[in-house]
Amino acid sequence: MSRQQTVRLARRLALVALVVVALAAPLSLRAFWLQSGLFAMAAIISAIGLTLLVGRSGQLSLGHAFFVAIGAYGYSYLAGDPGSPLASGLGWPPVLALLGAVLAAALAGALFSPISGRLRGIYLGLASLGLVFLGQHILFNATPVTGGYNGRNAEPFRIFGFTFGDSNPADLVVLGVRYGELERLWYLGLLFVAVAWWCAHNLVRSRPGRALATIRDSEVAAGVMGVNVARFKAAAFIVSSMYAALGGVLMALVFGRIVPESFGLLMSVEFLVMIVIGGIGSVGGAVAGAVFVTLLPLVLNRYSDLLPLLAQPGTSGISAADLSRIIYGLAIILILLFAHDGLAGLARRLRTSRRGADGPTDPDHPMSEPSTTKELAR
Amino acid sequence: MKRPLITSTCLALALAATSCGKAEEQGGGGGAGGGAAAAPGVTEDTITLGSLMDLTAVFAANSRSILQGANLYWDSVNADGGVCGRNVELDVQDHGYDPQQAVSLYQTMSGNVLAIAPVLGSSVITALRSSFEEDDMLVGMAAWTSDVLPDPNFQITGTTYDVETINAIDWLTREQGLQSGDSIGVVYFEGDFGGSSLRGAEYAAEELGLTVVPHQIKPSDTDLSAQVNAMANDGVDAIIVAAASPQTASIASVAQSIGLDVPIVGNAPAFTPNLMDTPAGPALEQNFYTSTSMAPPSLQEEGVTEFLSAYEAEYPDEEPIQNGAMYGYASAQIMHEVLTRACDEDNLTREGLQDALRSITDYESGGTVAGVLDYSDPAVPPTREVYISKADGTAPGGLTAVGDAFSSDLAEAYEFTG
Numbered sequence: 169m170s171r172q173q174t175v176r177l178a179r180r181l182a183l184v185a186l187v188v189v190a191l192a193a194p195l196s197l198r199a200f201w202l203q204s205g206l207f208a209m210a211a212i213i214s215a216i217g218l219t220l221l222v223g224r225s226g227q228l229s230l231g232h233a234f235f236v237a238i239g240a241y242g243y244s245y246l247a248g249d250p251g252s253p254l255a256s257g258l259g260w261p262p263v264l265a266l267l268g269a270v271l272a273a274a275l276a277g278a279l280f281s282p283i284s285g286r287l288r289g290i291y292l293g294l295a296s297l298g299l300v301f302l303g304q305h306i307l308f309n310a311t312p313v314t315g316g317y318n319g320r321n322a323e324p325f326r327i328f329g330f331t332f333g334d335s336n337p338a339d340l341v342v343l344g345v346r347y348g349e350l351e352r353l354w355y356l357g358l359l360f361v362a363v364a365w366w367c368a369h370n371l372v373r374s375r376p377g378r379a380l381a382t383i384r385d386s387e388v389a390a391g392v393m394g395v396n397v398a399r400f401k402a403a404a405f406i407v408s409s410m411y412a413a414l415g416g417v418l419m420a421l422v423f424g425r426i427v428p429e430s431f432g433l434l435m436s437v438e439f440l441v442m443i444v445i446g447g448i449g450s451v452g453g454a455v456a457g458a459v460f461v462t463l464l465p466l467v468l469n470r471y472s473d474l475l476p477l478l479a480q481p482g483t484s485g486i487s488a489a490d491l492s493r494i495i496y497g498l499a500i501i502l503i504l505l506f507a508h509d510g511l512a513g514l515a516r517r518l519r520t521s522r523r524g525a526d527g528p529t530d531p532d533h534p535m536s537e538p539s540t541t542k543e544l545a546r
Numbered sequence: 547m548k549r550p551l552i553t554s555t556c557l558a559l560a561l562a563a564t565s566c567g568k569a570e571e572q573g574g575g576g577g578a579g580g581g582a583a584a585a586p587g588v589t590e591d592t593i594t595l596g597s598l599m600d601l602t603a604v605f606a607a608n609s610r611s612i613l614q615g616a617n618l619y620w621d622s623v624n625a626d627g628g629v630c631g632r633n634v635e636l637d638v639q640d641h642g643y644d645p646q647q648a649v650s651l652y653q654t655m656s657g658n659v660l661a662i663a664p665v666l667g668s669s670v671i672t673a674l675r676s677s678f679e680e681d682d683m684l685v686g687m688a689a690w691t692s693d694v695l696p697d698p699n700f701q702i703t704g705t706t707y708d709v710e711t712i713n714a715i716d717w718l719t720r721e722q723g724l725q726s727g728d729s730i731g732v733v734y735f736e737g738d739f740g741g742s743s744l745r746g747a748e749y750a751a752e753e754l755g756l757t758v759v760p761h762q763i764k765p766s767d768t769d770l771s772a773q774v775n776a777m778a779n780d781g782v783d784a785i786i787v788a789a790a791s792p793q794t795a796s797i798a799s800v801a802q803s804i805g806l807d808v809p810i811v812g813n814a815p816a817f818t819p820n821l822m823d824t825p826a827g828p829a830l831e832q833n834f835y836t837s838t839s840m841a842p843p844s845l846q847e848e849g850v851t852e853f854l855s856a857y858e859a860e861y862p863d864e865e866p867i868q869n870g871a872m873y874g875y876a877s878a879q880i881m882h883e884v885l886t887r888a889c890d891e892d893n894l895t896r897e898g899l900q901d902a903l904r905s906i907t908d909y910e911s912g913g914t915v916a917g918v919l920d921y922s923d924p925a926v927p928p929t930r931e932v933y934i935s936k937a938d939g940t941a942p943g944g945l946t947a948v949g950d951a952f953s954s955d956l957a958e959a960y961e962f963t964g
Contacts, residue, residue, distance in 0.1 A: 198568050200654045207646060308736055317737040318693060319672050345568070423649060425676050429669035430645050466650050469640065487640070493602050 190358055194351035195343055202350040203422065204466045209357035210419040211458035213364045215442045216451055217411020220368060222440075223449020224377065225404035226384035227284050231296030232439045234303040235273045235409040237431035239416025240322070242269030244426060245313050247323040255315035262325045270413045277409030281402035300433050307428035319427035322420035324349065325356060332356050332421065353421055360418055361455075364411060368451045371407070380404055445503050447510025456511045464499060468492030585895035587660035593632045593885065593894070596659035598648055598674075599666050599688075601640035604765065607818070609666050611870025612688055613638060616664060618856050618871075619878035629882060630889035645673035656681055661899055663701070663881050664688045664874060668738045675699075682896045684884070684903060686877045690814065690838075691738040692745075695962050696925035701884070701903055703877040704839025704915045705927045707739060707813050708746030709957045711786055713932045714811040714837035715750040716954035718784050722809045726755035731777035733761045733770065733797060734788035743788030743813050746960070753956055768792040774800040787812040794834065795826035802829035811934075814838035814869035819944030822937065830937040836945060839916040840872050842935035843943030849879070849912020854942055866943045868935070876914035883909055916951035930957045 194202060218232050247265035248257015260268065280299065287295050307314045314320060324333030331337075332352040340347040371377050379400050382390040387397050420426050442461045446453025469492050486494075507514040587594040597616070599609035616636060624633045637655055641648035648670040652662075656677070663686025665671060671687060671694070678685050678699045685700050692706040705713075718724040732747045734740030744760060751758045759780050761773045774797055777785065785801070787794050787810060794816045801810065810833050817836050821827065836842075841850045843857070843866040853875050857866045866872055887902035888894050906928075909919040917931030930953040935945035 196568055200650065203650055203653050207650065317668070317672075317741070319669075321676060423645070423673065425673050427645050427669045427672050429643075430673075434644075465642075465647065469647065469651060470654055487601060490602060492640075493642075 191355075194347065194354045195345050199350055200470065202354055204463055206350065206353055206357050206418070206422040207466070208459045208462040209361050210415045210422060211439075211442065211462045212361055212415070212455050213418060214412045214415030215439055215446070215454040215458040216364050216368045217408040217415070218439050219443040219446065219449060219451065219454035220371065220411070221404055221408035222443060224372065224384060225380040225401055226288075227401060227405060228289055228293040229284070229296040229405075229408070230293045230433075230436045230440070231280070231299030231303075232408075232412050233431045233433070233435035234296075234299040235276065235412035236416035236419065236435065237303050237307060237428075238273040238276055238409075239269045239413025240420035240423075240426050240431070241307065241314055241320070241416075242272045242413065243417040243420055244320050244322040248320065249323070252321075255320040256312060257323075262323060263327055265323075266325070266414075266417050269417055270410050273409040273413030273416075274406050277406040278402065281405045284405045285398045285401045297433070297436075300431075300436055304428060304432060307431065314428065317428060319425055321425050322423065324424075325353075325421055349424075350422075353418075356421070357418055360414060364414065365451065365455070368411075372451060376400065376403070441500060443510075445500060445510055447507075447512030447514075450510070450512035452515075453510050453512030460499075460511070465492060465496050468495055585660055585898075586657050588632070588894050591632050593629060593634050594637050594659050595634065595881070596652075596655045596662045597636050597638040597664055598641050598651060598662065598670060599638060599664070600643045600670075601638075603643040605643060605666055608815075608867065608870050611867040612664055612666065612874035614857070614861060614864075615853070615866070615871035615874025615876075616878045617874075618853070618860060619875045619882070622856065623878075623882060629885045630894060634882075634885070641667065641670055643667050643670070645669050649673055649677070652677060656683065660894070660896065661881065661884075662686065664877055672738075682900065684896065684899045686881055688873060688877070689739065690927075691742045692927070692962055693738045693742065695927070696923075698900065698904075698924040700924075701877070701880060701921070702927050703873060703880060705917075705930050705932060705953075705957075706962075707742035707788065708749070708962075709927065709930050709953075709960060710813050710837045710839070710932055711743045711746035711788070711811075712750045712957045712960055713930075713952070713954050714786065714835070714934070715747060715754065715756070715784075716956050717837070717934050717952075718809060718811065719754060721948075722784065724756070724783055727757075728783040729757035729759055729780060731759045731761065731773075731780070731782040731785045732788065733763060733773055733785065733793065735765060735790075736762050739813070739815065740788045743786065745963075747786055749960055750956055763789060763793065765790060768796055770796040771800050773797075774806065775804065778804055778806045782806075782808060784808050785810045787816045790815055791818045791821050794830070795821050795824055798829040798834055799826045802832070807833065809833050809835060811835045811837050814840055814873075817937070817945070818867050818870075819865035822939040822944045827939055831939060834937040835948065836868060836935045836937075837932050838869065838935075839929060839932050839951075840868050840876065841914050841916070841933055842868055842941070842945035842947050843872055844938075844941040844945060845913055845933070845947050847913025849914045852912070853914060858942070868943055868945055872914065872943070876911055879911055879914060880906075880909065880919070917953065926962060929953070930960075 214232065214236050218229065221227050221229055243265050246258050246260045246268045247262045250256055250259045283295055284292055308317055324331050332349065334349045379390065379395045382393060382395055383397055383400055391397050438461055442457035443454050445460060446457030599613060600606055601609055620634045620636065623629060628634060637659055639651040639655060641651055652674055661684040665685055666688040668689055668691065671689065683699060687700050687702060690702060690704060690706050692708050694700045715730065730747065730751060732744055734744050747758050759777060759782055770793055785797060785808060787797060794812055798810060814836060821830060841847065843850065843854055854866065857871060883906060884899055884902045887905055888898040891898060903921050906919060906921040916933050917929035919928040921928045931951045933951050934948045936948050937944060938946045
């Protein structure tokens with residue numbers, strides 16, 4: 169009893185500390201870390217969407233990049249300057265543009281949901297793969313909207329006259345630190361992530377969440393229990409698309425300029441890697457996986473020069489760039505070898521081993537992890 | 547019980563590790579050198595140039611070759627005492643053709659480099675354009691797309707793809723019997739490179755009364771039997787290739803096998819010397835040419851022979867690539883000129899580099915780049931001259947020059963739409 173209370177109190181304190189640190193981060197983080205952190209935040213939001221779809225409703229999607237692109241380009245187009253020579257826009261207020269982009273992705277998800285409802289496992293994976301190629305074609309060729317292969321700029325986010333950019337107010341100084349675009353976006357990113365996390369957390373625990381879990385484990389059983397399988401699967405696909413789009417909007421804001429090549433097959437695969445590393449179906453796992461997959465290459469690339477015995481670029485031999493790729497690949501293999509249910513499973517095992525097996529299990533994780541993978545393999 | 551403690555400790559450590567330098571970053575970095583403060587990337591004894599290349603993805607081979615050329619040149623400059631009494635160093639980073647990586651790497655390096663050269667990858671360059679502008683950064687771009695005109699931040703080494711193609715078509719009419727009423731097939735990549743080249747072809751065709759038969763392809767398309775057969779059925783009299791070497795090999799082989807015996811001219815990226823050792827070699831020797839401002843490495847001009855002997859001494863087992871090592875060397879020559887002029891003005895800053903580049907009106911590279919280079923107007927490339935080179939398995943770099951560098955009246959009259 170008292171032990172449980174202490175644990176709970178300690179957890180609360182840790183959470184408070186985490187929030188304080190997150191809020192104070194821009195005061196001390198350098199631009200590289202702020203930017204990498206923001207890329208990670210954008211990935212976190214989209215990855216949560218994918219883990220809900222794949223892990224909670226058993227629909228394998230390789231088309232996630234398509235919906236991220238809808239978010240990024242949708243926002244840039246809706247908020248874009250109508251008179252811009254590069255690619256025109258509609259000049260909406262950024263807040264409306266954000267909502268519009270997310271709704272556009274929801275609509276696209278709804279249009280695709282009849283297909284995702286009929287196919288399963290790898291067949292759905294391949295069908296959704298088609299979305300990525302379709303998306304690439306549109307991004308390259310719908311020049312007036314997308315800017316074609318030159319991409320387009322994303323308007324800085326504005327709300328109540330405050331701009332998340334380098335100007336307006338131009339010189340914002342907080343505790344002696346100049347708050348430029350990255351510092352300001354950091355808070356927007358935190359807000360988006362918090363909202364995304366909170367919604368996912370509640371969705372998983374709610375009635376629809378349980379319905380989805382039933383569908384994942386057996387559509388027949390779910391149907392017998394009175395769950396409207398088709399409707400729930402479609403809803404899961406739509407929600408996941410909206411998550412992807414929100415991540416895309418943040419990504420566009422951090423980049424400042426988006427190009428079609430960013431939204432290819434590789435991005436879809438990276439999202440899958442994130443949720444697999446994190447533990448399919450776990451929201452916390454998706455966060456950890458997204459941070460890992462986004463930051464590791466960036467950090468390795470930045471600091472690999474410090475390692476000795478590496479070849480200079482342009483000569484033969486292993487260069488820092490090659491080495492960072494190798495380490496990245498090895499890290500993924502090792503995690504999957506030693507934690508086949510991902511980082512979330514690893515954390516869960518560590519917790520239960522410390523508490524003894526009778527400790528409370530975390531309701532945040534599907535109890536039937538293996539069945540997910542089985543379902544997907546079918 | 548233990549966890550919050552561990553978590554907070556880790557967080558504190560992580561913050562401490564990543565936070566050092568925020569103050570200097572905010573105080574020092576950014577824009578052109580402010581008065582007495584030294585410009586980014588310039589110290590007492592070194593000038594650092596940033597380089598963003600693709601060392602691990604699609605263009606790894608090309609990037610490596612470019613860096614070979616750049617390193618050869620700067621090594622020889624540094625051996626002679628450097629520029630402005632300082633050694634020139636390249637800070638090379640690999641973006642793996644990923645814009646996100648590139649943006650992040652640029653963010654890291656931009657405060658510590660005077661200019662960015664060379665940088666490769668059209669999507670990368672596009673994603674970074676607004677940052678370059680913000681930082682007043684001079685950029686030596688390993689691409690010849692006219693899409694970046696009239697952006698003053700970019701230093702193009704030679705002429706652009708559209709002009710390459712216009713000159714190629716003009717040369718075909720003069721030397722290969724192409725005439726009004728004939729048709730040209732254009733196989734081009736979707737994107738800025740292919741788009742630029744196609745624009746040039748369409749302009750030249752209209753002026754000369756030719757018909758263009760366009761075939762858009764993707765870099766992943768490496769079997770072009772269908773396109774070549776279609777062009778044969780359309781009875782094309784010449785083919786322009788605005789693509790990469792695998793596509794060139796396929797086009798030449800398929801054309802030979804179905805008896806389509808017409809000249810094939812590629813833009814600079816369409817050829818690498820290792821093609822001559824593939825089954826496509828004989829077909830290429832018969833009909834393939836490149837049109838570009840970059841000299842073929844076998845050219846008998848002072849600057850090029852100097853490059854070739856240095857290259858063969860350093861990399862005896864490798865072949866210099868026309869738009870790789872040759873480009874890397876030539877673009878470093880131009881950057882050298884820019885740094886020297888900025889030094890003479892005692893203004894080794896980003897702003898000084900921009901001014902120095904625009905002050906160049908009659909630079910001669912010793913043959914490595916065709917023509918006399920004039921960078922005074924950012925709205926046009928520094929030259930409109932090209933070399934036509936023929937595929938030749940016995941020549942270094944797999945190419946020999948056909949005649950001298952030239953620019954056609956068509957190319958001179960061409961207007962850049964940007």
